[in-house]
Amino acid sequence: MRFELTPRTNSPTVMRIFASVAAFITAFLIAGFVIWLMGRSPIAAFDVYVLQPLSDPWSLQELLVKATPMALIAIGLSYCFRANLWNIGAEGQYVIGAVLGGWLALRTHGTDAGAWLLPLMVLLGIIGGALWGLIPAFLKTRFGVNEILTSLMLVYVAQLILDYLVRGPWRDPKGFNFPQSVTFDPSATLHPILEGGRVHYGAVFAGIAVLVTVIVLGRTLFGYRLKLTGDAPRAARFAGFNSKATTLAVFAISGGLAGLAGISEVSGQIGQLQPSISPGYGFTAITVAFLGRLNPIGILVASLVVALTFIGGESAQIMLKLPLDLTQAFQGILLLCVLAADAMVSYRIRFVTRGGGR
């Protein structure tokens, strides 16, 4: 027995969108089966995971809040993945962005800083993430070190740096020895867009990132250069596109956006530095980027969908006593389904038993 793959000569956009939807439905069916195996009702779980969050205004806001960092990071990753470069260390870049931006907030704590503080924090967040992202890029371009492994190892290092800071030098002296910094001043806090709402200005950054990316990828030579580098690297060299510069650029962009997500989250959502500032946004964003087919609009939609699984997961933990790990497992299943669907768009797949093809 074997599989037979025939490359499809044309795969229309409709089919690609349909494949994403089909992958999503398949993932849901598999997850439902797992929940049924655990002795719970898949119907009830679907209600808690999907229907309730979507029918509740508070949850809808929460959806945007959760989608914001993932959309920002995934948009950045799409630059890398398009060029066939594998930055899987966005989680670390996110953390360093939060650390560097947070440093300024702590440094100016209680000094009644002016309106320049927030923009500067955001800028530092971007720079921090970009610099952290440039390490694996530099090691790759200068020495040929595999970027997958180095970018991932740097996640652990970044988390340890944050851990050291909030347990050591940056710990709030009046915090009863809890490992956390002081709460940021209001001048160092990203405010909600609507008074009293939960959605902060990070969502605006995400919106801008999406729009800019639509233009950059679709209309500029730089965008074409990424696509060419990913699809046909030799042709990209032949075109005169410098692959090293491209590598450095996309890692800086994706690191910068991850850093932006990090500082936005810390300053708009958490309000202080603590050992854990992300439920794995940097890794989940990989799923989001693929689910959105590396297309900025697609990523926007995908980030909302995946945010739903986070919120649903939290309420399922409370209401159905379903563990949070289910959410991560579901995200893994979803990514596998998306990759399988991708393959089915590119190839006509036939399962044949031996000799049956004749």
Next chain:
Amino acid sequence: MTTFEAILLTIVTASTPLLIAALGELVTERSGVLNLGVEGMMVMGAACSFAAAVTFDSTLIGVVAGMLAGALMAALFALLVLGFAANQTGSGLALTILGLGLSGLIGAPFVGARRDPVAPIDIPGLSDIPVIGRLFFEQDLFVYASIVLTILVGLYLMRTRSGLTLRSIGENHTSANALGLPVWRVRFWAILFGGACAGLAGAYLALVYTRFWSPGMTAGRGWIALALVVFAAWRPGWVLVGAYIFGAATVLQLHAQAAQFGVPSQVLSAVPYLATILALLLLSIRHGRAIGAPGSLGVPFVPDR
């Protein structure tokens, strides 16, 4: 037992899971498939082995369950990258995400449980040699097995027909297909072997090394195993050397933390990760490119038919 002996013993214990997982991945990669899901398969192996061992109160059943779990995850990966010619990098990452989540579900009821230590096997006479005696001749079965496995993998790859076929397929799958070599079948078994080894490594972590289950307990060891394969230039003997160097780094930083030199513990905890980066860097500086990488590594195989 002196402290020095104790440290050496723990180095062996810390190195063994790295060695086993890296050997499995080495075989997979030699067949031309890059499975980045080692971490996921390993953590699944840990969760399933611990759950089974506690449930049936049997280390053996636990080990078998761990290997099966790793192999099952690998089979899922094989279906995607062989059957559907899906992107190998993405599929491996997905496997890791899935494994981390699923293992949490499976292990949840067993958080807090403990297993008794696995009795070491004492080779009478030899184990009485000072210093090295206990190091070499009073280890648990897994340690001996991992050394034997290194030798077997080396012999298999370089001395058997089937190993030659596997290397050929990894080197150039187009040529291999033209000669009628069973590219898919060989790769399927190589992926499964890699999964079973990762599962075994996970089982060792949960049943021997820590003797308890905690979510995400592999803590990047799967990724370090992947780096070891690159570091070893796809040669089993060098995997052994690399695994022990990394095992030593891990253990020594733990002891350094206990000794409290005034260096923050986080700096020492970062040592294995920084060491991995440094090792990859030194290797690249020496050889320019990844020497010894199989020619078809990571390239999806779609025969024209």
Next chain:
Amino acid sequence: MKADVPPSGPPLVELKGISKRYGDLLANDEIDLSIEPGEIHALLGENGAGKSTLVKILYGVIEPSAGEIRWEGQPITIASPVEARSLGLGMVFQHFSLFDELSVAENIAVALSDDWSLSTVRDKLGEISRTYGLALDADRAVWTLSAGERQRIEIVRCLLQNPRLLILDEPTSVLTPQEAEHLFTTLDRLSEEGCSILYISHKLEEVRRLCRRATILRAGRVVATIDPRASSAREIAALMVGNAVGDIRTDAPHHPQGETLRVSNLSMTPAGLHGQALRDINLVARAGEVVGIAGVAGNGQSELFAALSGERLADHPESIAINGKLSGAMGIDARRRLGAAFVPEERLGHAAAPTHSLSENTLISHAATEVSRSGFILMNAARRVARSIVQGFDVRTPEGDPQARKLSGGNLQKFVIGREIIRRPKLIIVDQPTWGVDAGAARLIRQALVDLAREGSAVVVISQDLDELFEVADRMAVIHQGTLSPLRPIGEWTKEAVGLEMLGVAQAQGGAHAV
């Protein structure tokens, strides 16, 4: 000896009504073919006529859509190369099925059945090498070998299995004339021993040297089965190509002037593990002439192309001058701005991105020109450029602006050559301009290159096809192991002299490189 009298028994192998369909393309259409025991049978046809498809079916690599195969009169199916080999079929592919990092002995053993151990392979290898004059070192890694030696591995692989039928697919395309003659002697000897040979080629001379019977394919069909020695070259060529063969017009007057390209003492280390170093290359191309670079594959042609195009930079800026500007340290884009244009050997993946539309593909070499403004792509302009290439160079496309991979080899090659010529370059460097394209496209491409030279550009053609170079070049040099022979007017070259240069055994000629 080859049978002049009709043989008494059934043919060794007989193909009846073999068809193979790929989507809309009928690669093989009801093909009939029979091969007698001990016969050397030629399969002739242009590139794309369906020869490779047919032999892959015979060897079990691909399955036919319809038709029957008979082996000694019995109908059989050949489901895989393993089955083909157990029947007694051996095949030497045009693209070798070799493993670069493995040794010669390992490469042979892996293709044989399980009861061949590495040590028996070593023993037998020595024996066969002596019998047929196929010298090979069992422990050398394949990547260190020349193309001729690599081919020997393929042949030895087949011979070790005592084949009844040996299939060779364009075996001489990578050989020097002398190596080819050596191969022919081996084949004659095999045929005398009773082994049948199916010899695939598009070169008339060799077929007439070797075979008594030839089956000619055109567009997937058998057009004739003939005795190649009894027909004239022109007749056979007409059968292969379908209509009378046209000659390239080179008669326009030309007076080459001015050095458009000067390469002085260019040396380069190999790019990769298996690359060829370039040694002290000197070359001048003048406006208005076509300079040909001949040589057997793998002697530094792609390295020379990379050095001339700027995909790899030279150590010294002064080793390459384009239009008088020292450009050895310039990247490919800067060289394009000096008026140079480049066409690499690989169409898909190097010259063009397979999954990108033709208009997107124009961006690859036109990025600095009219298709973009301050970093933004002008898609309408790109589409316009693509359209004018399609019209100007007779590129047949399935739709308006298709992906590059949807074009046939010949049409895509016309597109990538047209994409450069339409920029009216002062200098164009083309690597293997007609490799694997049909006769019609090849003619159009050669004509376009000659025309460009006649209009005052310098044209450098790197090619393994000697006939092509004799047709278009004004001056020619031969590259061998990274060293370039002196450049001489085409009239001063004979095929024998070229062959000797290809082998690196030419006498040192008086006078340094001609200018």
